[in-house]
Amino acid sequence: MxxxxxxxxxxxxxxxxxxxxxxxxxxxxxxxxxxxxxxxxxxxxxxxxxxxxxxxxxxxxxxxxxxxxxxxxxxxxxxxxxTELGETLALKVIRKHRLWETFLHDKLEFDWDEVHEVAEQLEHIRSEKLIEKIDKFLDYPKYDPHGDPIPDSQGVLPKRESTRLSQVEKNQNYVVLAVSDTTKEFLKYMEDLEIAIGTELLVMEKIAYDGSLKINKKGTLLTLSQKVADNILVG
Amino acid sequence: MxxxxxxxxxxxxxxxxxxxxxxxxxxxxxxxxxxxxxxxxxxxxxxxxxxxxxxxxxxxxxxxxxxxxxxxxxxxxxxxxxTELGETLALKVIRKHRLWETFLHDKLEFDWDEVHEVAEQLEHIRSEKLIEKIDKFLDYPKYDPHGDPIPDSQGVLPKRESTRLSQVEKNQNYVVLAVSDTTKEFLKYMEDLEIAIGTELLVMEKIAYDGSLKINKKGTLLTLSQKVADNILVG
DNA sequence: CTATAAAGTTAGGTAGACCTAACAAAATAT
DNA sequence: ATATTTTGTTAGGTCTACCTAACTTTATAG
Known part of the structure; x- marks a missing residue:
């Protein structure tokens, strides 16, 4: 009712x-x-x-x-x-979506690529209690099967460890999580480089002389200055 | 999609x-x-x-x-x-509803009286695969938390053991499952007696002389002839 | 800096699912 | 057998969420 x-x-x-x-x-x-x-x-x-x-x-x-x-x-x-209200409510939908995806994958053995479509429907079920129970049933997961963070019941996303690209290991894959410079110039440059949140990067070489990096971006090779690499947060 | x-x-x-x-x-x-x-x-x-x-x-x-x-x-x-088509599709909805109710009750610890409302929403999720997975996850239950039968994936309801009211134990509660006489006269009489599918009955006494029964129907006392009791199936 | 293209808006229309109010048919009660 | 009540139907209206076609504003390109 x-x-x-x-x-x-x-x-x-x-x-x-x-x-x-x-x-x-x-x-x-x-x-x-x-x-x-x-x-x-x-x-x-x-x-x-x-x-x-x-x-x-x-x-x-x-x-x-x-x-x-x-x-x-x-x-x-x-x-x-x-608006703030809109974002809060949107996060609730995201929470439901990602919890359902996790449920489908972990408990019902749905494949990674099948969960989204069904979760699109399940995310609209209206019951606070249901989603809290599902959360508990899954033992309060923090990330869904795609690795996307699941907001908690207050709509707060789990903080992820992130490292500056300038400080990561060589020859290891990272995903861009955020950037710490929000100036037009920097972001414009990022757009030109086609680096965005979610982009996968691999550091091939660190140049000792000026700290610049040789990067492999899905097959494309590019060089980033230390200043730029400092402002890219990966994990 | x-x-x-x-x-x-x-x-x-x-x-x-x-x-x-x-x-x-x-x-x-x-x-x-x-x-x-x-x-x-x-x-x-x-x-x-x-x-x-x-x-x-x-x-x-x-x-x-x-x-x-x-x-x-x-x-x-x-x-x-x-129509036949309509009934088939309706049974699919019923199947989904009852499986979800069972899931909510058995796996998520919803109370008996809370499951219906949420299942009303879940029953409309469109995914054959989902409901088959849920069925499997619950180990193919035959009855939902209310004791209602769950249609199988072909829409067939499980057969239930039923006994003629004339043959049941005394002082034990039974529920009317079906009747085996479908004549106007009989059904009209059942209506008068306010006995329907689902009505709870308790046999208080069997009269040896003519096989008639003294029945307690939710506090109301009534007497049924053997002929009538023969045509009421309970379980 | 204008011309053209892209992005955004308005007006008017459809289908689903609901409503109220008025009316018609069927059931029932005298 | 007719009057009354109950049940069922029709007509016309609303709201959501979509559409197409025509138009306006903003952005881009020469």
Whole structure:
């Protein structure tokens, strides 16, 4: 039994429709993915439309509604961002998604590549209790089968150990977790290098003279100065 | 990824909306519950409306659609029944519902009375593989936490041992599972006695002279002839 | 710095699933 | 057998979430 009818929930509850949940989830995904890497804050209507596989006009309409509900910051012709409320709720959806993925993989022996599709559905099941029970049943995992971090019940993502690229071992694979310089210049450079959150890097050689690094990025070879390598956090 | 879009599914797949699933599930529930007990076959618009908590006009509209999709046999002003297809699909929903209830109760330690609400949501998850995995994970249970039988993957309900009421032990509780006389006269009498599928009965005394029974039906005392007791199957 | 392309918006339309109000048919009760 | 009640239906309206087509604003390229 749900206690929030439509009128009620609009004012008191934060009960989103399944579709609204998908919009804020996509928004969180698209923003957090590039949060530290892009020059421009926020996401465009078209990007969202592509991600959600709907037409831009549909997105536009929904953005107005989400704005009304204080889930996004939206102004005509501008990029959209999640509000704090929106982000909190999106993290809850992500939490559910990743816990379900873990459940499917660890307990039901689903393959790594099969879990996502089903978790897309399960993430919308409305029951605080259920997801807490699943969390307990899985013994409070911190990462899902893809290695993505699972937010805790407060929406906090586990802190990951990260190391500056300038200080890692040679000949070992690392994944870019974050960057510590957020200036336009740096990020623009990162974009040019096609290095983003999630990019895999392998240090081939450290040049003793100036501390610069020879890097293998999925087959592509490139050289990064120590200054740049200092600002790339990997793990 | 779903391979049935709207146009496609209407003609080739039997992919029902969540709401359609709820309608056929309710229909199965309302018909099977009284199948052997009622004089009149089928379910009325109002009954369905009450069960689904919507208005009769909404039900009416949906019945036309379900009829188009060959899920129900519906004619204006007449009682509605499920087609074979409708019943098959409804049994799949029931199967999912009861397996999820079992999962919630047995694995996640949900209380008996909490499982239904969540299972109402989980039963609509679309994944053959998921439900088969859950079935396996639970080691192929035959009954859910409420004792209701779980249809197998072919939609077949487990056969239950049943005994004629005329042959059961005294002072032991039984539940009516079925009746073996389907004549109007008998069923009408059952209705008068307010004995239906699911009714709990306790035999207090067997009269040696004519084989009639003194019965306690939830506090009410009644006497049944041997002939009647022969036609009531309990378990 | 304008012309063209890309991105975003508006208007108007559809389908599903619900509603109310008014009406018709069937069941029942006198 | 008719009056009344119950049950079922129709018509017309709402909201969500989608669409297409036409249009406007912003970005990009010559």
């Amino acid at each position: 749900f206690f929030c009818n439509r009128t009620f929930h609009s004012y008191f509850c934060h009960m989103l429709t399944l579709v609204e949940e998908n919009y804020i989830k996509a928004l969180l995904y698209l923003t957090s993915k590039d949060r530290t890497m892009k020059l421009q804050e926020g996401v465009g209507t078209n990007d969202l439309a592509v991600n959600l596989q709907v037409k831009p006009s549909t997105v536009n309409e929904m953005l107005k509604r989400l704005n009304e509900k204080d889930l996004v910051n939206y102004e005509k012709y501008k990029k959209v961002t999640l | 779903f391979f049935c879009n709207r146009t496609f599914h209407s003609y080739f797949c039997h992919m029902l909306t969540l709401v359609e699933e709820n309608y056929i599930k309710a229909l199965l529930y309302l018909t099977s519950k009284d199948r052997t007990m009622k004089l009149q076959e089928g379910v009325g618009t109002n009954d369905l409306a009450v069960n689904l908590q919507v208005k009769p006009s909404t039900v009416n509209e949906m019945l036309k659609r379900l009829n188009e999709k060959d899920l129900v046999n519906y004619e204006k002003y007449k009682k509605v029944t499920l």
